[in-house]
Amino acid sequence: xxxxxxxxxxxxxxxxxxxxxxxxxxxxxxxxxxxxxxxxxxxxxxxxxxxxxxxxxxxxxxxxxxxxxxxxxxxxxxxxxxxxxxxxxxxxxxxxxxxxxxxxxxxxxxxxxxxxxxxxxxxxxxxxxxxxxxxxxxxxxxxxxxxxxxxxxxxxxxxxxxxxxxxxxxxxxxxxxxxxxxxxxxxxxxxxxxxxxxxxxxxxxxxxxxxxxxxxxxxxxxxxxxxxxxxxxxxxxxxxxxxxxxxxxxxxxxxxxxxxxxxxxxxxxxxxxxxxxxxxxxxxxxxxxxxxxxxxxxxxxxxxxxxxxxxxxxxxxxxxxxxxxxxxxxxxxxxxxxxxxxxxxxxxxxxxxxxxxxxxxxxxxxxxxxxxxxxxxxxxxxxxxxxxxxxxxxxxxxxxxxxxxxxxxxxxxxxxxxxxxxxxxxxxxxxxxxxxxxxxxxxxxxxxxxxxxxxxxxxxxxxxxxxxxxxxxxxxxxxxxxxx
Amino acid sequence: xxxxxxxxxxxxxxxxxxxxxxxxxxxxxxxxxxxxxxxxxxxxxxxxxxxxxxxxxxxxxxxxxxxxxxxxxxxxxxxxxxxxxxxxxxxxxxxxxxxxxxxxxxxxxxxxxxxxxxxxxxxxxxxxxxxxxxxxxxxxxxxxxxxxxxxxxxxxxxxxxxxxxxxxxxxxxxxxxxxxxxxxxxxxxxxxxxxxxxxxxxxxxxxxxxxxxxxxxxxxxxxxxxxxxxxxxxxxxxxxxxxxxxxxxxxxxxxxxxxxxxxxxxxxxxxxxxxxxxxxxxxxxxxxxxxxxxxxxxxxxxxxxxxxxxx
Numbered sequence: 001x002x003x004x005x006x007x008x009x010x011x012x013x014x015x016x017x018x019x020x021x022x023x024x025x026x027x028x029x030x031x032x033x034x035x036x037x038x039x040x041x042x043x044x045x046x047x048x049x050x051x052x053x054x055x056x057x058x059x060x061x062x063x064x065x066x067x068x069x070x071x072x073x074x075x076x077x078x079x080x081x082x083x084x085x086x087x088x089x090x091x092x093x094x095x096x097x098x099x100x101x102x103x104x105x106x107x108x109x110x111x112x113x114x115x116x117x118x119x120x121x122x123x124x125x126x127x128x129x130x131x132x133x134x135x136x137x138x139x140x141x142x143x144x145x146x147x148x149x150x151x152x153x154x155x156x157x158x159x160x161x162x163x164x165x166x167x168x169x170x171x172x173x174x175x176x177x178x179x180x181x182x183x184x185x186x187x188x189x190x191x192x193x194x195x196x197x198x199x200x201x202x203x204x205x206x207x208x209x210x211x212x213x214x215x216x217x218x219x220x221x222x223x224x225x226x227x228x229x230x231x232x233x234x235x236x237x238x239x240x241x242x243x244x245x246x247x248x249x250x251x252x253x254x255x256x257x258x259x260x261x262x263x264x265x266x267x268x269x270x271x272x273x274x275x276x277x278x279x280x281x282x283x284x285x286x287x288x289x290x291x292x293x294x295x296x297x298x299x300x301x302x303x304x305x306x307x308x309x310x311x312x313x314x315x316x317x318x319x320x321x322x323x324x325x326x327x328x329x330x331x332x333x334x335x336x337x338x339x340x341x342x343x344x345x346x347x348x349x350x351x352x353x354x355x356x357x358x359x360x361x362x363x364x365x366x367x368x369x370x371x372x373x374x375x376x377x378x379x380x381x382x383x384x385x386x387x388x389x390x391x392x393x394x395x396x397x398x399x400x401x402x403x404x405x406x407x408x409x410x411x412x413x414x415x416x417x418x419x420x421x422x423x424x425x426x427x428x429x430x431x432x433x434x435x436x437x438x439x440x441x442x443x444x445x446x447x448x449x450x451x452x453x454x455x456x457x458x459x460x461x462x463x464x465x466x467x468x469x470x471x472x473x474x475x476x477x478x479x480x481x482x483x484x
Numbered sequence: 485x486x487x488x489x490x491x492x493x494x495x496x497x498x499x500x501x502x503x504x505x506x507x508x509x510x511x512x513x514x515x516x517x518x519x520x521x522x523x524x525x526x527x528x529x530x531x532x533x534x535x536x537x538x539x540x541x542x543x544x545x546x547x548x549x550x551x552x553x554x555x556x557x558x559x560x561x562x563x564x565x566x567x568x569x570x571x572x573x574x575x576x577x578x579x580x581x582x583x584x585x586x587x588x589x590x591x592x593x594x595x596x597x598x599x600x601x602x603x604x605x606x607x608x609x610x611x612x613x614x615x616x617x618x619x620x621x622x623x624x625x626x627x628x629x630x631x632x633x634x635x636x637x638x639x640x641x642x643x644x645x646x647x648x649x650x651x652x653x654x655x656x657x658x659x660x661x662x663x664x665x666x667x668x669x670x671x672x673x674x675x676x677x678x679x680x681x682x683x684x685x686x687x688x689x690x691x692x693x694x695x696x697x698x699x700x701x702x703x704x705x706x707x708x709x710x711x712x713x714x715x716x717x718x719x720x721x722x723x724x725x726x727x728x729x730x731x732x733x734x735x736x737x738x739x740x741x742x743x744x745x746x747x748x749x750x751x752x753x754x755x756x757x758x759x760x761x762x763x764x765x766x767x768x769x770x771x772x773x774x775x776x777x778x779x780x781x782x783x784x785x786x787x788x789x790x791x792x793x794x795x
Contacts, residue, residue, distance in 0.1 A: 058587065234580055243583055253583065258488050270487040272639060272788045273737045 008423055010432050014160050016081050016422040027084035027480045030196055034189075035079060040428045046188060047078045047425055053184045059177070062237045063469050071240075075473035076181050078188070081422045081435060081455045082478040085199070091154070091162060091439075092449045094348030097339060099150050099441045102167065102326050104342040106146040109325060110136050120341050121334045125358070128409060129328045130379055133287065135294040136322035139311050142215050143445055147326070148318035149208070149282075150441040151175070154349070154453075158418035163352045165417075165436065167332065170324040171284050175440045176241040177474055178454040179204060179248075185476040197481040199451035204440070205248035207448050208282075212249075214444035215316040216279040225279035227251045228269060230259070232285045232301045237469065242284050251282070261305030265312040280316045281306075287321045295321075318444075329378045329412045330356055353415060357408035366413040367404060370397045373413040375404070388464075390416055419464055422475065424457055434458045436466055437477065452477035485639045489584060491789040492577040493640050496585075497647025499574035500593075504624035505655040505689075506567045509534060510558060511617040512688040514610065519680050528553040534662045537565045551608045559604040567620065571600045584640045589630040596623040639736060646732040646784065653725035654777050659688045660712055661770040664705070682708040689720040709766055713773075714753055722773060723753050729780065742783040749776045 010018045017028040024032035038046070051073065060071040108115050109126055116123040126132050151172025153165040182201050186193055209227065216225035231242035233255050246253035258269050259278065268275035285302065288295040294307035309315045325331065333354040336347045355362040355373075366373060375387040387400045404411050421432035439453030455475040456466035466472040513531050520526050528549045532541045535557060544552040558567045575597040582590050600620060606612040628648075635641045663685035682703040686692040691712060695703075698718065699711050715721035719728075730746045733739035752772070 247583060252486060254486065255488065258486050270791065272485045272487055272490045274791060 008430055008432075010421060012158075013418050013432065013434070014156055014158055014420040015432055016083070016156070016420055016435070017079075018423065025084075027482055028082045031080060031082055031192070031478075034192055035423075035430070043078070043425055043430075044428060049188045050076055050078045050184055053187055054180075057180065057184070059180045059184075060240050061177075061468055062235070062239060074177055074180065075459070075468065076184060077424045077433075077457060077459075077473050077475050078185075079423050079425065079430065080185060080476040080478045081437075081457075082480050083452065085479055085481045088199075088452070088479045091349060095150075095152055095439060095441050095449050096447050097343060097345060097348055098152070098164065098167070098335065099147065099443055100447065101339040101342045102150075102169065102335070103145050103147055103443060105338045106169075106320075106323055106326055107140055107144045108342075110146075110322060111138065111140055115338070115341055118341070120337050121331070125328070125330050125334075125409075126325065129325055129331070131287070131322070131324035131328055133295070133322040133325070135307050135311075136320070141310075141320045142218075142316060143443075145215065145443050146320040146323040148211060148215065148320070148443055150443070151438050151453075152441065154437045154439065155352070155417055156420035158420075160420075162349060163417075164335070164349050165352055166329075167327060167335070168438075169327050170287065170319060172438070172440065173238040173241050173284075174438055174454040174456075175204060175450070176244040178440070178450065178452070178477070180244075181454070181474055181476040196478075199479040199481070201451050204450055205245065207442055208245065209249040209251070211442040211444035211446070211448075212251075212280045212282055212316075212318060214446070215318060217313055217316060220277075220279040226269075226277060227280040227282065228254045228259075228278050230254055230256070230281050230283040230285060230303075232256075232289070236284075238284065245282070256285070256299075256301045256303050259303045259306075261303060261309045265305070265309050265314055267303070267306065267309045267315045278315060280318065282318050287324055290317075290321060327379070329354075329376055330358065330409070333412060352417065355413045357404050357411040357413065362413075363404060363408050366411075367401060370400060372416065374416055375400055375411055375413045378410045378412060388416070417464075422455075422457070424459065424473070424475075426459070426461070431461065433461070434464050434466070435475065451479045485584075487789050487791065489581050490639065490643050491785075492581045493584060493643040494647040494784070494789075496574050496577040496581070497644040498651040499570045499577065500624055500627060501648045501651040502655070503567055503570040503574060504621055504628075505652065506535075506557065506565075506570060507617045507620040507624070508690060509655070509659065509688050510554070510567070510607070511614060511621075512684055514613055515687070516680070516684040530662060531557060534658045535565050536658065540564065554608045554613075558607045561601070568600045568604050571597050571620075581640070586630055586634045588634065589627055592623070592627045592630055596620075596627060599623060637735075642732040642735045643788075646729055646736075649725045649729040649732065650777055650780060650784075652720055653722045653729070654774060656689050656712055656720055656722050656725070657770045657773045657777070659685050660709060661767055663688075664709070664766040678705050679703040681705070685712065691718055691720055694718050713769075723750070726750055726753070733784075736788065738787060741787050742780050745776065745780040745783050749773065749780070752776070 008018060017025060017032060019025050054073050054076060059074040061074055063072055105115060109132065115121050116126060147169040149172060151168040151174060153168060154162050155165045156162050178201060212227045213225050227249065229242055229246040229251050231239060231253060233239065236242070243253055252269065254269055259267055260270070261267055267278045267281070269278050283290060289299040290302045291304060291306040292299045292302050293304040307321065310317050333351065333356050336351055339345060339347045355366050357363045357366055366375070371389045373389045375389070377385040387396060419434040419436065421434055423430040424433035426433070435455050435457040437453050437455050440450045442448050455477045456468070457473045457475055458464055458466050459471055459473045468474070510531065517526065531553055532538050541556055556563050557565060560566050561568050561572065563569060575593050578585060578590055578593050603616050607616050631644060663681050682705050683692060685708055686695050689712065695708065695711050699707055711718065711721060713722050716723050716727060718724055726746055726749050730743060733742045733746065
């Protein structure tokens, strides 16, 4: 396989488009043929067209720098990442299975605690998790669903196996970029879409609105329920997405100060025509900032009394507070058992092998192999507080040795993954870059999964960091039907 | 429409208007000082008084009074009443309500903000001042033009207009207050420089040409005051601003309280057309008008922005 006259070296990793023999994988043949005909000048010109479209559409994200915040154009690589439809069907079934089991698990934890009584998951793991929120106990939201929007991170290892890396049950972001990436790529490469059957993704805002309507309090169900998106405000890095989702759903975008809970334990928003009752809040602020009455007293972003209104059944919160308990990375390591326990099925998508430092044998193993492993704190997200063994210094190894010994409950360890790659435009030529995939799963009365998701790609050679704030980019993600 | 969004749109209107008026007033004042001999005793500090900011003005210190005043009123982002600050506030309020306002207006106000931060520093230099302030005014008008030309006349538009009208009425009253203050201090001035001061007042609100067309060719103090207070055709005259504010309120839900306040202003402005507006009384009248405008603002806040504040 050659791209623009140069051999494309997929290297030692699994490449999503190009096989080990150097030929395009069957689902990527048309894509590879299309780009193989392009000389570097064509590629650069098309990438410029992509960038221009993004600027014109105002697709941005916010980065913080020295106290100031800047809107940056969203980085999108022009080469799509493709996956075969039949492979995706299996992944989709695995995601549905996983989210269904996780919601049964969360509902059980806040009510009967059967799984703890049956000692499938140790009770002390749950009771010591700071994401297990006491004000949520003894309550069950409509349909028994807590995590209504899940953004599961998937990675593919060197042998081609797709693993779940993280579940992200709290406020996962990125779906607006998935939608905008598709819009941009369709504008720039319309002919590719004419010749291939690529599953559409554009109905997500409709699915989201339907899901949110399905969880509205029952008394609101006769009319159209009033749905709002609750944002921390313009300084949040995902504000573009909050605004995008509100706009595309036709919902009001509100901040904490726009809402209040009245003596009737109902939630109202302040409008120029007086208070207006709110039925469903798609909240994009963290659990503990949501309600200073129930959680952090110092939160300026929340709405006092929100938890009270929620427990009274007068408002639906998506995601429900407390769903983050299943985001604990120690809990993550039990998810295969959780799936077996509630659904009596084997997990379709495996976990990344995980050592729990709370287990003395695991801890010993981890301590002896620190330079090879990735060590993660149990309750952080966004890559904070991690040790990437192979890239860390001896001093950092020593520091983590102490940290793990001092607080083993709060750490897990995993092997360093050989993340898969895909051809990515870099300095005028196509080179392999590592990537991951975040599909979005909605559960209300029904369950649905996006066709593909947001592919994030590390733009620097050899880098595994896909975060857009740290130089990561993105790709449009194609689920390609091959029977055509 | 959310109360918060309404409030931010209203302040966008106010700050944009304040920015434009600040640029006009500073530009015109610089021209005026070139026409008045020193012994008249009109200095740069009078300009600070126009903005009602005498108590916040830190004074000249190391630099000349001119430079200190220009920094304070134009280029210092930390000064609460500076032009650059008004533009930043307009931009910040607009940023919060981007979904309600046309995309081009956001882009345009952003460019204005960048221009202001870059260029306004040079207004301390009197060679560049006129040009830079002119560009600022032109850019403000560009934003305004986009809003007028591309926005549906629903609630967000009416809040924008309401903020703009109240701010404009307030600014015009301040210009008049100061123009007549010299006369009060030294009645002799009116004979020697009456027409210069009257012309300045008119030019500060870009009303010179319209006064001549619709009023009379001669610049007479009392007729100038009359024109800038009671004219209902000139868009920067107080009565005209009040009428536009009334129209905006009438298009918004439940605006009785602010409308009552505005009606009271109209009533007062209409009385005794002949002898109420002598230069000697102007200051008291302007103070009263500013108070009434303050009451309108309070009523607007109470009606639409924080209706449940007293619950």
